[in-house]
Amino acid sequence: MDLAQRIAARGSEFLLFALTPPRTTVTRERAQEIADVTRKRLGAVALDGLVLYDIDDESDRNPQERPFPFLPTIDPATFLAEHLADWSTPVVVYRAVGKYEEDDLRGWLEAQDAGQALTVFVGASSRHKRSATSLVRAQELWAQARPDLPLGGVAIPERHTRRGEEHLRLVAKQEAGCSFFVTQVVYDVNAAKNMVSDYRYECAARDIEPVPIVFTFSVCGSLRTLEFLDWLGVDVPRWIQNDLRHADDTLQASYEHSLGAARELIAYCRRLGVPFGLNVESVSIRLAEIEASVELARELERELHR
């Protein structure tokens, strides 16, 4: 089964790996080198799909200084077309929809190959931001232009902790056409379970089937990366922060936490009957962290029923 089939089957587990495209300041040659080294690195992992993030300047979202400076990155659709054209699995291309005019978004949707492309729409990072296309409007464009292209949405357990209604957002997105959800990086397993559980019972109450939730994991090799996770809005429980701060090997400690979190969520979703996938990313561009992320994906591969 390919990724779209696994998502539609709503019971088959699957594994993704997520990349942020290189910065726009790199040369074409350098971008190709990055694509090639990534391809080589991920060759040993039996992935169901690749995720390409679409990075927007979210400095309006958080008044605190960004631990790593924001640098514009190559549009994921461009990076895919120009540097990863013969990639071997389906690719989930993120669209930060507020960045695109309606015609551009429609044009992009129309050009996609349904067997090879999936997309995730992400809304504006704050209400105050100028947005070329709203999330709701983007979902309408998708429904008109390419309802056959699997559409995903973001799921944020941390928002559920604050407001307790993320499960209702998920159901609303599902009604608008989303057939899967992808979380941001998970360190707070309890928050993720709360969201999944409320979503599961909300679906039951409405007599609809839950769709797969893809949990994202990332290692964290330094206190700087930990700060960055915090800036990104990832809740890292105090005890895990303490573990990472006092670990002899922060990278190894975070690797074990991520693996433990993934195993716990796998067991939980199986017990609850909620379909799921796993996604691994490296939030840092340090080589050691990237390599540990690939190793994490390899280890998670063995945990899944596919």
Place this chain on the structure above:
Amino acid sequence: MDLAQRIAARGSEFLLFALTPPRTTVTRERAQEIADVTRKRLGAVALDGLVLYDIDDESDRNPQERPFPFLPTIDPATFLAEHLADWSTPVVVYRAVGKYEEDDLRGWLEAQDAGQALTVFVGASSRHKRSATSLVRAQELWAQARPDLPLGGVAIPERHTRRGEEHLRLVAKQEAGCSFFVTQVVYDVNAAKNMVSDYRYECAARDIEPVPIVFTFSVCGSLRTLEFLDWLGVDVPRWIQNDLRHADDTLQASYEHSLGAARELIAYCRRLGVPFGLNVESVSIRLAEIEASVELARELERELHR
């Protein structure tokens, strides 16, 4: 080793079982029957100690209606002396210190047998309540009268979630003489880990040894008991609440959650090098819940290194 020695050794694990004495309205004969049936029921469990709670009317603490009405219970010291005189293990007698005049508290402390009795002081449930003796004053009385009697304090992970300083309270209580801590019922393992972790690193920063933290577990056999846990201030994570509400057998589901929580905290404390004990109580007086609590204690017995 007896319980006081295990506490002092700061590395030996131990198992307690907690009881609330019968209501003051029961006859002497009925109180003795309750003591006898309890003795028989707990005979099969290799306990290191028995805990007797001292219940205070805490209706001032929480403006919401109490799911079970408050009914005064026999003073635990009286229940012990009159009905459990030949109990086979040491007994941890709680003192809700605000209920007692200084002379009464001093008199009670002086009469205790150090080999057989331990105590836990609990302060007033709110600042607005009239209190005959404050927690700080009670600690002073203990230091003057019976510093050889092991003194414990309460540890509340939920307070750590709200205010983030429970670890500092624990260290202050330790400096005032506490040689162990007992939590309220734990359902939020993440909150318990956060508290233990912050306490562990605060001790390291001050170059003091952590003392044992005793984690309390209770089954929950009905939604009424779940409400009562909530009223008592126990945070039950949403996903566990959902599990219990939708379980075919709420009692069994809560039993498995408690067992899982205990195992997780055991593994965590061992890894972190924080000494600990386990305590099982039944917050309900329903027979099925009491029996499941005893069974939980029996199962936890096998998890401990003693």
